[in-house]
Amino acid sequence: MSAAPAAALLQPSPEYAIDTKKLNLWYGTFQALYDVDLRIRQGMITSMIGPSGCGKSTYLRSVNRINERLGYVRIEGSIDVMGQNIYDPGVELIQVRKQVGMVFQRPNPLPISIRDNILFSHRLHAKGGGDVHQGTPDEIVEESLRTVLLWDKVKDRLKRKATELSLEEQQKLCIARLLPVKPKLLLMDEPCSALDPKGTEAVEELLWELRGQYTILIVTHNMAQARRASEECIFMLMGKVVEHAPTEEMFVTPTHQETADYIEGRFG
């Protein structure tokens, strides 16, 4: 498949949005991921659970290569996103990050206006002639904010600083600003951990709305959230994937003892 990445791209819709093979990752001398093989189905919400330090965030962060900011990260293996290995030497980071949007644990809107936040990514990628939303800036802002159910709340204060919004609104904005560049994948690293229960519910509802249109991979500490808001679930432990199954199945009949122990709260 690596011989013909172009052909792979031509496939109308590969069944798997992410296909990870033998992924090993080191932070300096510490190995954080061991032989991770994961296939994430397209158009679904897949959640990742596991105790702190199990490697779930590390995996997530290597899917848009934001891990590499740290400088002391070494990676072996491959991650195919929509059929193409993003760790191929010829791959441009900027294109990967356009296709693979990321939402962080702590809402991180840029300290500019709401409107400029929405258009930030679009302005970066529209110049290069990439496949982005073709509307006028006003249309893009309205549509993106409507998608995340934020338009009615902020339409009168688009020029205000995004950092003045409530945390829940900030997090929705952080999702909305990814949409104008038409990403294939949305990665979310504990997107609700800074939110109160109402905000959490609102963001979960939003994820359900976006389902199908985007493939969503969400890391969570909250087992109930994984159960409510995802279709497939991955359990990781000590840098290894222990179990990957449809969510209902995993929570009702886990096949591994560790999974059962973790789900029932016996450790973690």
Next chain:
Amino acid sequence: MANSTTAPGAATAAAFDRRDFDWYVDKAVQAIVFVCGISAIIFVLGIFVFVTKEGLGFIVNHMNFHEFFLTPYWSPSDADDPEYGILALMAGTASVTGLAMLVAIPFSLGAAIYIAEFASGKTRETLKVLVELLAAIPSVVWGFIGLVIMNPLIIKWFDVPVGLCVLNAGIILGLMAAPIMTSIAEDALKAVPDRYREAAEAMGATRWQVTYKVVLPAAKNGLLGGVLLGVGRGFGETMAVLMATGHAVNIPNSIFDSVRALTATIAAELGETVVGGEHYQALFTIGILLFLVTFVVNLSADLIVRGIRKG
């Protein structure tokens, strides 16, 4: 049995007003640091009062505002008709400081961006130490460089008769101010939370786009404050300016003209004056002016850095 149960109770009751050695140490330290803390204020006020007292006689008795601020003739040692116009001196200070900022701002901003946003690991640490070392070079050494190295170079390159001029002093002063401005600008860039950079990079922004579109706007108050502190530094600098300007009372027409700065005038003439005389008092009046200007510049820099004034 009875003793052992009552004794601790009695001891506890008695302990409430017990003051041990640490209590006295604490009080003593508080008193000492309080004195140290307010002494800064006392010294500043004391200096201001002293300078004002020395200069006030001139302002009240001799000064003609029009002559002082708007004429360029400074000849205080003329026995018959001494003239006290500081327009040329102000022009000298302003032209040298202005040119110095033109040199220092791009330099220090570029250096700060490189150190804070692009360099990593050893390079960054080495550069930071070097910048701090540069800031510690005494101003007389800079003046010496201006006199001995820059002067002949300017004469040779630009074919002018004298190399001690606005250009020379501006470059020297710019290089002097750059390290401090670099340090402050770097602090301002470092103060921008890393999650903004991460957010922008995760959306596919390049390093430069992150710097230009996110970090610089977020740090603009701190950067502006750094520039103003540089201006304050340039304004108050004496020795290097005295050595590199040529020290000629003159309103400059080009950057190759010699000028004289307000500070250099005080430094050069104060030793020759009669204490309490008119000339002496006039120099202190210049001192008051310098004090007020640097005070305002530094205060506004401070306010801007703290973000009290948005903009």
